[in-house]
Amino acid sequence: MKEIAVRVGGQAGDGIASIGESVSRSFTRMGLNVFGLNAYQSVIRGGHVWFAVRAAERPLHSQGDHADILYALDHQTVEVHAPILREHGTIIYDPEKFTLTPGDVPAGLQLMGVPTLEIARKYTSQSVLQNAAGIGATAFLAGIPLDVVQNVLADSFGKKAGEIVQWNVGASADGYKFAEQQGFTHPRALSARGAPKLLMTGNQGIALGAAAAGCKFLVQYPMTPATSIMHWLAAHSHALGIVVKQSEDELASINMAVGASYAGVRTMTASSGGGFALMTEGLGMAGMTEVPVVVVDAARAGPSTGLPTKTEQGDLNLVMGAGQGEFPRAVLAPADPVEAYRLTIAAFDLAERYQTPVIELTDFHLAEAMEGIDRSAFDFNVPIPSPYTVEPNGHDYRRYEDTESGVSPRALPGQPGLNHITLSDEHDEWGGDISDIRVGIPQSIAIREKMMEKRMRKLKGLARDAPPPFFEGPTDAPLTFVAWGSTVGAVRDAMEILEEKGKATNLLRFPTLYPLEPDRVRSMFDRTRKTLLVEGNYSGQFAKLLRAEMGIEFPHQFLKYDGEPFYPHQILERAEEVL
Amino acid sequence: MAESAAAPIVSPAGPQFPIIGKSHVKPTWCPGCGDFGVVASVEMALKRLKIPSKDVVIVSGIGCSSNLPHFLSSYGFHGIHGRAIPLAEGIRWGNHTLTVIATGGDGDGFGIGVGHLIHAMRRNVKLTYVTMDNQIYGLTTGQASPTSTMGAKTKSTPFGVIEAPLDPIALALASGATYVARGFSGDVKHLADLVAGAIQHKGFGFVDVFSPCVTYNKINTFDFFRQRLYKLESSGHDPKDIVAAWQRSLEWGDKIPIGLFYAVDKPTYEDLEEVLAAGPLVNQPSGLKGRESLLDEFV
Numbered sequence: 001m002k003e004i005a006v007r008v009g010g011q012a013g014d015g016i017a018s019i020g021e022s023v024s025r026s027f028t029r030m031g032l033n034v035f036g037l038n039a040y041q042s043v044i045r046g047g048h049v050w051f052a053v054r055a056a057e058r059p060l061h062s063q064g065d066h067a068d069i070l071y072a073l074d075h076q077t078v079e080v081h082a083p084i085l086r087e088h089g090t091i092i093y094d095p096e097k098f099t100l101t102p103g104d105v106p107a108g109l110q111l112m113g114v115p116t117l118e119i120a121r122k123y124t125s126q127s128v129l130q131n132a133a134g135i136g137a138t139a140f141l142a143g144i145p146l147d148v149v150q151n152v153l154a155d156s157f158g159k160k161a162g163e164i165v166q167w168n169v170g171a172s173a174d175g176y177k178f179a180e181q182q183g184f185t186h187p188r189a190l191s192a193r194g195a196p197k198l199l200m201t202g203n204q205g206i207a208l209g210a211a212a213a214g215c216k217f218l219v220q221y222p223m224t225p226a227t228s229i230m231h232w233l234a235a236h237s238h239a240l241g242i243v244v245k246q247s248e249d250e251l252a253s254i255n256m257a258v259g260a261s262y263a264g265v266r267t268m269t270a271s272s273g274g275g276f277a278l279m280t281e282g283l284g285m286a287g288m289t290e291v292p293v294v295v296v297d298a299a300r301a302g303p304s305t306g307l308p309t310k311t312e313q314g315d316l317n318l319v320m321g322a323g324q325g326e327f328p329r330a331v332l333a334p335a336d337p338v339e340a341y342r343l344t345i346a347a348f349d350l351a352e353r354y355q356t357p358v359i360e361l362t363d364f365h366l367a368e369a370m371e372g373i374d375r376s377a378f379d380f381n382v383p384i385p386s387p388y389t390v391e392p393n394g395h396d397y398r399r400y401e402d403t404e405s406g407v408s409p410r411a412l413p414g415q416p417g418l419n420h421i422t423l424s425d426e427h428d429e430w431g432g433d434i435s436d437i438r439v440g441i442p443q444s445i446a447i448r449e450k451m452m453e454k455r456m457r458k459l460k461g462l463a464r465d466a467p468p469p470f471f472e473g474p475t476d477a478p479l480t481f482v483a484w485g486s487t488v489g490a491v492r493d494a495m496e497i498l499e500e501k502g503k504a505t506n507l508l509r510f511p512t513l514y515p516l517e518p519d520r521v522r523s524m525f526d527r528t529r530k531t532l533l534v535e536g537n538y539s540g541q542f543a544k545l546l547r548a549e550m551g552i553e554f555p556h557q558f559l560k561y562d563g564e565p566f567y568p569h570q571i572l573e574r575a576e577e578v579l
Numbered sequence: 580m581a582e583s584a585a586a587p588i589v590s591p592a593g594p595q596f597p598i599i600g601k602s603h604v605k606p607t608w609c610p611g612c613g614d615f616g617v618v619a620s621v622e623m624a625l626k627r628l629k630i631p632s633k634d635v636v637i638v639s640g641i642g643c644s645s646n647l648p649h650f651l652s653s654y655g656f657h658g659i660h661g662r663a664i665p666l667a668e669g670i671r672w673g674n675h676t677l678t679v680i681a682t683g684g685d686g687d688g689f690g691i692g693v694g695h696l697i698h699a700m701r702r703n704v705k706l707t708y709v710t711m712d713n714q715i716y717g718l719t720t721g722q723a724s725p726t727s728t729m730g731a732k733t734k735s736t737p738f739g740v741i742e743a744p745l746d747p748i749a750l751a752l753a754s755g756a757t758y759v760a761r762g763f764s765g766d767v768k769h770l771a772d773l774v775a776g777a778i779q780h781k782g783f784g785f786v787d788v789f790s791p792c793v794t795y796n797k798i799n800t801f802d803f804f805r806q807r808l809y810k811l812e813s814s815g816h817d818p819k820d821i822v823a824a825w826q827r828s829l830e831w832g833d834k835i836p837i838g839l840f841y842a843v844d845k846p847t848y849e850d851l852e853e854v855l856a857a858g859p860l861v862n863q864p865s866g867l868k869g870r871e872s873l874l875d876e877f878v
Binding site: 249387415 | 634698861873
């Protein structure tokens, strides 16, 4: 199962992400599957950054454990990454920038000094053009045809770029030909295999899913790693007719979102844990006033500012507990960009149907990692019912009518004869405030109980309608992984390696973390023999949730909180211990 | 544009819809509270402008004055403390055919929620914001507010307030508000004129109202204001002159001005948001049906 892994590293500001994306896109245009991971620091210039790209004909679900080609823009990159180069590993570097001898690197590696700066000077005094030469040499070694990489570079500058495009096309050809003349290629080099694939991040999947689900209002305050959701929708806002609002803070975000949704518009807001924490009171208001809203928490490693450019699954307790008091909510957790697209659509559907907040919990790794995807994975035929569901001039209209499902008829402002008050205080079925002068008297005590029960009844429907847990892999296996969110990717890759070693495992996945149907989940665990829970946090937050909700115990847990995504070999090692 | 969502049930052209009136809920304020005058002026202004009650949304946060939406017959959203403004902005952007009036107190608007107020003013969102400024926290039984007078003894400042009060008028001018007025709940007709002007104004209409708390503020009483207030309209003030507006905003002491300090025509946020030119967002088509070419950028 042939695959090639390319890694490029240097200092922040060197253009590492652009190089990585160009290499990733070259592979997807060859019709290959790709996983690309951009690893960076919380500065704009300086600090070691790198980009890992993995390409293969078979599906890839993580950044993998190895590298075959290392394009090093500085010596630190060699020090940090040379140890993960496997057999036939080749280091591309520019001898003008730093010297490298075979004695400096692990035995068996090949060195390819490419005069990237010299090539760049042929065209311009802007040294950043060296990257095009380096990309050209990398492309040759990896089996990327020259015209593919040249087109990717040209497209990345857009139509208006002019001579910059010519320089990049020329320098990449020079780098490519220089590498060709060295007389060797990489034995893992791949070749084109079919129709181009799409290259997409989890955040792009969410943005696309929101647009497909009829989102017309996105409000967001910039916070890594959620920000690129806003970037994509802002760039397309005029074409798609979506109002994108950058708010003054996340308190405004959630309140603006609730306001627009109250007016009948499908709305979303997104942030990371810090911004989500600021939204908690507004989230509860959405629950109490029964206004639909979709909120994305793209978690990073906390607590507090934590590791702003690193990943963690540490926000599950936050999103479960956010808001004073009790109100119904659902928490969905996609594993990859396609699922991010689909679960965002599901989130809008559930929020609208149940008139309550739905939280999409992702993390840095999913938000920013790139995957190659078949076009056919996206179906834009999403039913979007009219927001007008109540006939005007309703007789005895009750906004908060007590119903079996807990869902009440929702009139929109502007509709005649349905005027009512929407309120964050406890209220009766008509929206009458019981908190001021009626609270505590027997009749109001009964109303309070009834209204709490009405709202909380929505959880039953949410648990029934939210995407249920399911198995991946063989139906029966000696070991079942239990995972959610982006961690699923590395588990899938680890399962593949285990299978090659003749060890069958399967995976029990939870696209919905809450609410779940306990009987259904318990029956699924009844079909497992031994489980290994894999979760990216310190305390096993999902394990605790499953234990609290349905008494399921996890004697074997692999918990990680180092800020890095899971690597397949780490999961493999833990699985072999448990087996 | 993608295929439209199902047509709305509501036809914009219908019979005459009732204009606003009192709701069946009786105000819960203390007898003599200044807020009675404010709700009366809002009702009077909306009646004069003949805006159907179905098209009015009165938004509030938390505090005595934030109960106001309950007492009128329009749509209302009684939200959470300090967040009436962003809630109202969201409603406007969701459906900018609605007349949205945010109401609340000085704690709600100038304390916990002041950040939102500044940004809403510089955005020039078409909203009316009426603050019932009683210079005290009333619902929490009498603590200092951002507009409390220096030296005022309250439950939270038993030895007197040692912070300078915030000046809402100067704050509004500095924040780029395009309609800045101050009224007095003891003069309902004058206040109704200011509120009606704010509702008609193309942009953010701010009306700060001296609305005495008869229970907890023994300094800024109806008498305190009656002795000091004078009207800008009858003193030769030109509301187009921002420098004059600044000067008037600094007046405090024996003579305190009420009336329209400043008004200017500027494009609203909704005017400049191109997406809203296609009509109220709630009635616009949505989704990506037929837009598969959008995926090309990911190749």
